[in-house]
Amino acid sequence: MLDTLSSSLKDALKKLAGKTVVDRVAVDELVKDLQRALLSADVNVRLVMELSKAIRSRSLDEQPPGGMGVREHVLRIVYQELVRLIWASTDVRLEPQTILMAGLQGSGKTTTTAKLARYFQKKGLRVAVICADTFRPGAYDQLATLCQKINIPCFGDPGEKDALAITRKGLLDLKDYEVLIVDTQGRHALEANLIQEIIDLNNLTKATHRWLVIDAALGQQASEQARRFHEAIGIDGVIITKMDGTAKGGGALSAVAETKSGIVFIGQGETIDDLDRFDADGFISRLLGMGDMRALVEKAQGAIDADEVDVNAMMRGKFTLRDMYKQLEALNKMGPLKQIMNMLPLGNMELPSDVYDVTSTKMVRYRIIMDSMTSAELDDPSRINSSRMQRIARGAGASQDEVRELLKYYKLMQRTLKGLRGATGSKFNMQRLLKKFSGMQ
Numbered sequence: 001m002l003d004t005l006s007s008s009l010k011d012a013l014k015k016l017a018g019k020t021v022v023d024r025v026a027v028d029e030l031v032k033d034l035q036r037a038l039l040s041a042d043v044n045v046r047l048v049m050e051l052s053k054a055i056r057s058r059s060l061d062e063q064p065p066g067g068m069g070v071r072e073h074v075l076r077i078v079y080q081e082l083v084r085l086i087w088a089s090t091d092v093r094l095e096p097q098t099i100l101m102a103g104l105q106g107s108g109k110t111t112t113t114a115k116l117a118r119y120f121q122k123k124g125l126r127v128a129v130i131c132a133d134t135f136r137p138g139a140y141d142q143l144a145t146l147c148q149k150i151n152i153p154c155f156g157d158p159g160e161k162d163a164l165a166i167t168r169k170g171l172l173d174l175k176d177y178e179v180l181i182v183d184t185q186g187r188h189a190l191e192a193n194l195i196q197e198i199i200d201l202n203n204l205t206k207a208t209h210r211w212l213v214i215d216a217a218l219g220q221q222a223s224e225q226a227r228r229f230h231e232a233i234g235i236d237g238v239i240i241t242k243m244d245g246t247a248k249g250g251g252a253l254s255a256v257a258e259t260k261s262g263i264v265f266i267g268q269g270e271t272i273d274d275l276d277r278f279d280a281d282g283f284i285s286r287l288l289g290m291g292d293m294r295a296l297v298e299k300a301q302g303a304i305d306a307d308e309v310d311v312n313a314m315m316r317g318k319f320t321l322r323d324m325y326k327q328l329e330a331l332n333k334m335g336p337l338k339q340i341m342n343m344l345p346l347g348n349m350e351l352p353s354d355v356y357d358v359t360s361t362k363m364v365r366y367r368i369i370m371d372s373m374t375s376a377e378l379d380d381p382s383r384i385n386s387s388r389m390q391r392i393a394r395g396a397g398a399s400q401d402e403v404r405e406l407l408k409y410y411k412l413m414q415r416t417l418k419g420l421r422g423a424t425g426s427k428f429n430m431q432r433l434l435k436k437f438s439g440m441q
Contacts, residue, residue, distance in 0.1 A: 005250065006287045008037030009082075013075060013288060022070045027059045030074070041250030042219045047085060047257055054081050082284045086253050087262040090237035092277065094123050096178045098205050102198055102229050103213035105186025108241035110139060112213050112267055113183040114146035115275040116239075119265070120179045121152060128177040130170035131156035132163040132201060133185045143183055150272060153177070164200055171205065182207070195232050202233045211237040211264055212255070219251040226255035237264035240278075321410055322378040325363075325370060365398065366406050372396040381410060 012033035019026045031052045038048045055077055064073035099116070103109040113129060120127045129147055131154060133139035140156040147154035155170035167182060174180055182205055184198055202210060212235045214222055229235050238259060240252045243266050256263055263278040370378060372395030377383050384392070384407065393400045 005037055005041040008040065009034070009287055012037060013078065016074065017071065019071070022074055024060060027056060027074065030059075030078070031056050034078070038250060042254070043085075043250035044223050044254035044257070047254055051081055051085055054084075079284060079288065082287070083280045086256050086280055086283070087260065090262040090264040090278075092264060094120075094125060097208035098180045098182065099209045099211055100182050100198070100202055100205055100207035100233070101184055101211055101213060102233065102235070103186060104215070104218070104225060105136065107186065107213045107215045107218075108267065109186060109213040110143050110183055111146065112239055112241055112265075112275070113143060113181055114150070114152075115267060115272055116265070117147065117152045117179075117181055118150050118272045119275055121150060125178045126176075127179045127181070128153040128155065128174040130154075130167055130174065130180065130182045132167045132170075132182055134161045134163050134166065135185045139183075139185075146272065163197060164204060167201055167204055180205075195228070199232055207233075209237055210235050211239055212259065213239045213241060214252045214255050216240050216243045216252045218255075222251040222255040223258050226258040230259045230261075235259040236261045238262070239265045239267065239275075241267040243268040320379045321370060321373070321381050321406075324410055324413055325366060365402060366409075369393075369396045369398050369403055369406050381407060 012030055015033065016022065016026060016030050034055070035048055035052055038051070039045065058077045058081075059074045062073070062077070064070055068076070101109055101113050101116075110133070117127045117129050129143060129152060131140045131143045133143075140154075140158045144154040144156065153174060155166075155173055157166050157169075160166050163185065170182075171180070182201065184201060185194065201207075210233045212226060212229050214226065218225070226235065226238070236259075238252075238256050238261060240263060262280070263283075265275050266278050266283075267275050369392060372392045373384075377388065377392075384403075389400050389403050392398075393403050396403075
């Protein structure tokens with residue numbers, strides 16, 4: 001997620017952390033580094049200039065709070081201003097409501113509608129969906145198929161071309177449901193007739209929320225589109241999709257500032273459950289390498305039993321082959337390993353790409369190989385010599401190279417986790433900074 005921007009921001013902060021004196025020259029250099037990083041990520045120029053001005057003036061004019069040095073004070077200001085750039089996350093209440101979905105064609109709006117229905121369903125609410133997209137061929141079939149998989153009613157009429165007529169019938173037919181989500185036709189904000197249609201739909205549904213779906217790769221034009229939609233129906237939340245498929249995404253973040261509403265959810269995966277509640281503090285924390293332990297805990301609680309994975313054990317770097325497999329198996333239920341590791345406070349440490357290279361197929365092979373090991377070997381892999389390796393390979397129906405690959409991956413994880421322990425215990429401790437920042441905002 002925004003890997004290039006994250007790397008550039010971390011480099012800028014690391015450069016500042018290495019300065020012996022934090023003066024006007026150092027602040028100006030930091031601001032220029034931040035400008036380059038944000039503009040390269042397609043963040044709106046006006047917003048970058050406003051952010052730069054705020055960081056420069058606050059860094060030079062404000063006195064550090066008691067107990068905080070100048071360097072930490074400037075880092076705290078950067079953190080706070082980046083959070084302010086993307087506004088606070090929009091509140092999502094678990095109560096009866098009607099949500100009108102708006103967005104450009106191709107933004108992933110229909111898929112997001114089904115994901116959103118799934119979110120409320122998992123929270124225990126009775127959810128139904130109305131397909132008011134009368135333009136795109138197959139729109140109703142796509143939405144109905146997605147909803148059928150999760151047992152959620154989807155009202156629509158592929159033969160009807162009047163979106164208002166469909167929605168009017170749908171509201172009557174689904175009146176006993178607690179949450180209604182209306183998927184509208186994808187439209188360009190400059191198409192007057194289509195904008196009038198969504199205005200009419202908003203009036204008809206008396207929508208509780210009007211959420212704009214924005215593709216993370218949209219770029220600079222996202223701001224203008226968001227502004228026009230906001231003028232038409234009063235957007236009160238933004239959902240950013242495809243965050244796992246772009247190195248930029250700053251244009252979508254800029255769109256939030258135009259609606260002054262905040263981000264509701266972020267979509268970064270292909271399954272029906274790949275929709276995450278947005279938290280501005282956690283998002284910026286991850287970008288800066290501070291991690292997001294709260295989100296990690298929430299994701300773990302939703303996917304696995306509490307005793308299946310021990311994050312503290314991972315951070316200590318002490319684990320056996322048996323522990324490694326159990327942890328990887330649990331993390332696999334929570335989502336892509338890279339996404340999970342981004343929630344850990346890594347600071348400026350870059351993990352080897354090989355760490356993430358564990359497919360489900362490989363995990364099955366690892367399990368078979370480990371089943372051929374003794375308890376002593378699982379608890380202490382250093383016991384495994386060449387003769388033991390031959391025995392293990394023969395018992396698992398595997399090659400010795402596959403056994404070596406498993407042991408090599410184990411050692412890589414062991415080194416990586418020891419590195420994490422060192423990074424989080426270093427003088428420039430991003431997790432400690434995060435705790436300070438959170439308590440002073």
